[in-house]
Amino acid sequence: MTGASGFLGHYVLRDLLTRQRRVVAALRHPLARSARRLAYLLEQIGFDAAPCIASGQLTLVEGALPDHLPEPTWGHTDDVLHNAASLELFSNGNGDGDPFRTNVKGTRALIEWANAHGVKTIHAVSTAYTCGWNDGLIPEAFHSPAPRFQTDYERSKWLAESLFRDWSQQPESVLTIFRPSFLVGDSQTGYTTQFAGFYQFARLVSVLKNRYQDPHNGKLTHIPLRIPGRPEDVQNIVPVDFVARIITEVVLDSNRHGRIYHLTNPQPPTNELMKRCYEDYFGLHGGYFADPATVLGHCTSAESLLWDEYHLLTPRVVHAPHFDTANTRCVMDEVGLTFPILDRERICMLIDWAARQQWGRRSPARRRERETAS
Numbered sequence: 305m306t307g308a309s310g311f312l313g314h315y316v317l318r319d320l321l322t323r324q325r326r327v328v329a330a331l332r333h334p335l336a337r338s339a340r341r342l343a344y345l346l347e348q349i350g351f352d353a354a355p356c357i358a359s360g361q362l363t364l365v366e367g368a369l370p371d372h373l374p375e376p377t378w379g380h381t382d383d384v385l386h387n388a389a390s391l392e393l394f395s396n397g398n399g400d401g402d403p404f405r406t407n408v409k410g411t412r413a414l415i416e417w418a419n420a421h422g423v424k425t426i427h428a429v430s431t432a433y434t435c436g437w438n439d440g441l442i443p444e445a446f447h448s449p450a451p452r453f454q455t456d457y458e459r460s461k462w463l464a465e466s467l468f469r470d471w472s473q474q475p476e477s478v479l480t481i482f483r484p485s486f487l488v489g490d491s492q493t494g495y496t497t498q499f500a501g502f503y504q505f506a507r508l509v510s511v512l513k514n515r516y517q518d519p520h521n522g523k524l525t526h527i528p529l530r531i532p533g534r535p536e537d538v539q540n541i542v543p544v545d546f547v548a549r550i551i552t553e554v555v556l557d558s559n560r561h562g563r564i565y566h567l568t569n570p571q572p573p574t575n576e577l578m579k580r581c582y583e584d585y586f587g588l589h590g591g592y593f594a595d596p597a598t599v600l601g602h603c604t605s606a607e608s609l610l611w612d613e614y615h616l617l618t619p620r621v622v623h624a625p626h627f628d629t630a631n632t633r634c635v636m637d638e639v640g641l642t643f644p645i646l647d648r649e650r651i652c653m654l655i656d657w658a659a660r661q662q663w664g665r666r667s668p669a670r671r672r673e674r675e676t677a678s
């Protein structure tokens with residue numbers, strides 16, 4: 305498994321180990337430090353890795369993409385679960401750097417590694433947005449020809465899928481692809497180790513509130529501002545624990561291999577609901593929806609605070625494709641899993657957890673990282 309020390313990775317690793325799967329996790333240099341961080345992350349979600357390491361159920365080895373994949377000293381590898389990725393949105397003109405280096409060169413190296421070591425089954429974590437700007441119902445199938453993309457990250461993940469698709473043409477090769485939309489925290493606790501996207505915007509709203517609130521004038525702050533987008537459009541966010549559970553159920557059952565799974569929200573919150581959540585949580589009112597073309601580039605100072613920083617993500621606010629999830633629904637039905645609907649209460653819980661961690665500045669994982677570094 306690659307990427308076990310990431311946000312999604314430590315959830316998937318926990319679920320696989322809980323279900324008695326033997327896992328070899330490749331962690332980046334220095335191994336001792338990565339291993340400590342991983343143990344700490346697992347502890348945060350209620351899992352003690354020490355007995356698994358002691359019994360040999362979990363083996364930690366040093367490895368990095370694309371150049372430092374490990375020698376398989378642990379014996380034969382049945383499946384590769386490739387979850388590692390660079391989440392850099394843009395390469396800033398450096399085609400040799402991330403996200404292409406890890407996501408494309410890294411995938412090529414991993415495929416070579418799998419070929420060299422007789423691995424016939426690969427599970428790869430991609431993204432729902434390999435669909436680029438495509439509209440309509442997005443199928444659980446490869447997108448060909450290449451669509452137009454909003455970011456280099458999307459393009460790099462599409463290129464990685466293509467490399468895997470070519471690999472899967474070899475006899476006996478079985479490829480499974482998981483495509484989550486935007487990950488958010490745990491649907492039960494709100495816990496997250498990632499504070500981008502949804503959280504980045506919530507943080508900006510908190511800055512707006514602090515800037516304009518009048519402590520002598522009640523809890524509600526009136527800030528008239530335009531929101532570029534339509535109230536009925538949706539934001540496809542999906543809790544990390546749901547995504548990890550489906551990945552685990554698929555990896556553990558070979559009958560479910562060989563398909564593409566959209567791990568997306570079947571009932572994504574609308575912009576209108578998100579607006580109400582932010583208003584309720586932060587004590588704000590005065591926002592109203594407007595045509596993005598009339599807002600972006602023509603902002604008041606309050607609007608600038610939100611949209612100037614957020615502009616990279618606004619395309620996704622105005623582009624909300626509908627994802628087919630037939631394959632994922634089959635798994636949910638078989639294992640009796642329902643989707644944790646993101647209603648007002650859950651969204652406010654997610655915001656609250658992140659706000660209490662000061663949007664990542666106080667995150668336990670980061671604190672631990674600083675402690676182990678010093």
Ligand SMILES: NC(=O)c1ccc[n+]([C@@H]2O[C@H](COP(=O)([O-])OP(=O)(O)OC[C@H]3O[C@@H](n4cnc5c(N)ncnc54)[C@H](OP(=O)(O)O)[C@@H]3O)[C@@H](O)[C@H]2O)c1
Nearest residue numbers: 307309310311312332368369387388389406431484486487
């Ligand atoms: N987050 C989202 O909203 C989202 C949405 C859709 C799809 N995904 C996909 O889900 C997967 C997991 O993402 P995540 O959100 O959990 O990301 P994350 O928290 O940033 O974790 C990324 C993981 O990949 C590892 N990694 C990065 N570059 C590497 C390299 N060059 N060599 C070896 N390992 C490397 C990281 O190791 P270190 O711990 O050492 O940094 C970490 O374990 C990715 O494939 C991503 O594309 C994520």
